[in-house]
Amino acid sequence: MAEKVLIPLYENEVAPRFDLATEVLVVHVDRRNDGSPRATEKVVVLSEASPEELCRIIIADGMDAVICSAIEEEYHQYLIWKKVAVFDNVLGPVDKVLSYFLEGRLESGTILYDCPL
Amino acid sequence: MVLGSLGIISGLTEAPLHLAPFLDEIPVGVALIDGQARVRLVNRAYKTLTGFGREEVMGLPCMHALRCRFCTQGCRVLKGLKTFEPMTRETDIINTERQLIPIRLTVAPLLNAEGEPVGFLETVQDMRQVSELSNQASRAYSLGGIVGNSPEMDKLFQMLPGIARTDSSVLITGETGTGKDMLAEVIHQNSDRASGPFVKVNCGALPETLLESELFGHSKGAFTGAVEDKPGRFRMAHGGTLFLTEIGDLPLPLQVKLLSFLDDKVIYPLGSTEGFHADVRVICATHRDLRLMVNERRFREDLLFRLNVVRLHLPPLRERGDDIPMLIKHFLTTYTKRFHKEINGFSAPAKQRLLQYRYPGNVRELRNIVEYAVNFCTEQDIQLHHLPEYLVESPISPMAGDSREEPGAGPRMAPADTSDTWEDLEKRMIMDALLRAGGRKGRAAEILGWGRSTLWRKMKRHGISD
Incomplete structure (x- = not known):
């Protein structure tokens, strides 16, 4: 079973804002027979930050899930309506966030920064 | 004055002061940020604005805690402390409830006793009221986003400023989609509490046990899983307004607790004997008939009397006469601008269909219909086939029909x-x-x-x- 996931990026972290992201990570996840995942990643650079354009890409490219930090209610509702799973208020480095997702441990509101304080 | 690592202010008074409770009383959001742009401390107003509490943001990079437009567009906090001058920007944030909030952000360097920069002080001011006021002049027949010029709405607009300035409890009634939430926010924004928090709780969205803890808070150890003190929404709304929507769904035991609060303005968190005096105005809303619920013993009569100090009823859209064409025009302008479309208006059949529909979902349904039509329209005018299918296929309910030919x-x-x-x-x-x-x-x-x-x-x- 294959899955496509989109994560708005800010450097190597989940972008703080869905509507302001100019780079996204598109992850193609293949599950092997034993259930272990194999992820293929690619970074897509957008010409400008646009939540509408991002939503269009998500729908047109058949994304199954979006992992992001802050997203406005109308885009969240729209994606849910289009049957895209949205994990929002997720904060952290993208590698760590992705591994949580692949392990099935990610949920909305997950914060994955190592806080040194 | 020195800020100790545990948030203690020493040297200001004889005894050292705890910084956190001191900051909590400030009505604008405040965050203390260290030299590595990581959050060290935030106050209660910051939590109300962003949705992130002290424990959640402790140690997070500040841009991921605030999620402000300016953070990714030139904020120099990330570039370090050297030559950092205080700055103020009008910008916006998106909170954990997915609301876009206009803010005024001020960032200034935080100096130690020797005058050396050790971090940043960030203040976040909610600008919703200010943006609203500046827009109001250009919006005839509207108040706080509520649009209309029917006699019913006109009466409401005239009453609102007076009601907003009192501190009485308000009960808002009206069918679903009539704008009860917006009205509550308008009352708050036009009241003396506008600079304080506006906290909304949906009484129908949580089970009784969770709702009690959510509203009144709990103390550490009150029940299994209560690993720390939780302030509760009443406390978070201190100095502002608490909006209880779907009050008709509030379980009876909590109705007693709410009644007790309305009497003495003191809340008792779960598991605590120590009360907290909360200076909170309560606004409630419901689409239910509370009088009928009282007769059926599902709602306390004494609570209804307390809440019913000021009652505002939002009429259903079908009773708002000429507001329908006005709202259609209003939403068309809004969505054509938002979606960057060039649409002149509606074709005659499409407009006729919109004017004849009954709108059981009221203004929300009309807004959604116009949004849908603008999205799907690729022509200069919105045609019948651009409207949602259910609207085109359903038989016309002659709500107002021919009488629209009659002026006034x-x-x-x-x-x-x-x-x-x-x-x-x-x-x-x-x-x-x-x-x-x-x-x-x-x-x-x-x-x-x-x-x-x-x-x-x-x-x-x-x-x-x-």
Whole structure:
């Protein structure tokens, strides 16, 4: 079973804002027979930050899930309506966030920064 | 004055002060950020604005805690402390409830006793009220995003400023989609509490046990899983307004607790004997008939009396007469601008269909219909086929129908049975109006919004004799 996931990026972290992201990570996840995942990643650079354009890409490219930090209610509702799973208020480095997702441990509101304080 | 690592202020007074409770009393969001741009401490107003509490953001990079537009567009906090000058920007954030909030952000360097920069002080001011006021001048017939010029809405707009300035509890009633939430926010924004928090709780969204802890908070160890003190929404709304939506769904035991709060303004968190005096204005809303619920013993009568100090009723859209074309125009302008479309208006059949629909979902449904149509329209005018299918396929319910030809048409009566013809309905409307007017034709014509001669002509056509 294959899955496509989109994560708005800010450097190597989940972008703080869905509507302001100019780079996204598109992850193609293949599950092997034993259930272990194999992820293929690619970074897509957008010409400008646009939540509408991002939503269009998500729908047109058949994304199954979006992992992001802050997203406005109308885009969240729209994606849910289009049957895209949205994990929002997720904060952290993208590698760590992705591994949580692949392990099935990610949920909305997950914060994955190592806080040194 | 020195900020210790545990958030202690020493040297200001004889005894050291805890910084956190001190910051909590400041009505704007405050965050203390270290030299590595990581959050060290935030106050209660910051939590109310962003949705992130002290424990959640401790140690997070500040841009991921605040999620502000300016953070990714030139904020120099990330570039370090050297040559950092205080700055103020009008920008916006998106909070954990997915709301876009306009803010005024001020960032200034935080100096140690030797005057060396050690971090940043960030203040976040909610600018919703200010943006609202500046927009109001250009928006005739609207208040806080509520649009309308029907007599019912006009009456409401005139009452609102006075009601907002009092500190009384308000009960807002109205069908789903009529704008109860918006009205509550308008009352808050126009009140003396506007600079304080506006906290919304949906009483129907949580089970009783969770709702109690959510509203009143709990103390550490109050129940399994209560690993730390939780302030509760009442406490978070301290100095502002608490909006309890779907109050009709509030379980009876919590109705008692709410009643007790309205009496003495003190809240007792779960598991705590120590009360907290919360300076909170309560606004409630419901689409239910609370009087009926009182009769069925599902709602406390004494609570209804307490909440019913000021009651505002939002009329359903079908009773708002000429507000419908105005709202259609308003939403069309909003969405064409938002989606960067060039649409002139609606074709005659599409407009006719919109004017004849009954809108059981009220203004929200009308807004969604226009949004849908603008999205799907690729022409200069929105045609019938751009409207949602259910609207085009459903039989027309003649809500207002032909009477729209009459200028200054008054309140319309919704038909009880939509299978009737317009002729039948018009006859019934005339009969109803004559009954209400006690047989006086002049008054009946006024009720119907028609001229006397129109009424006379239509009475004659329907065979209604004097």
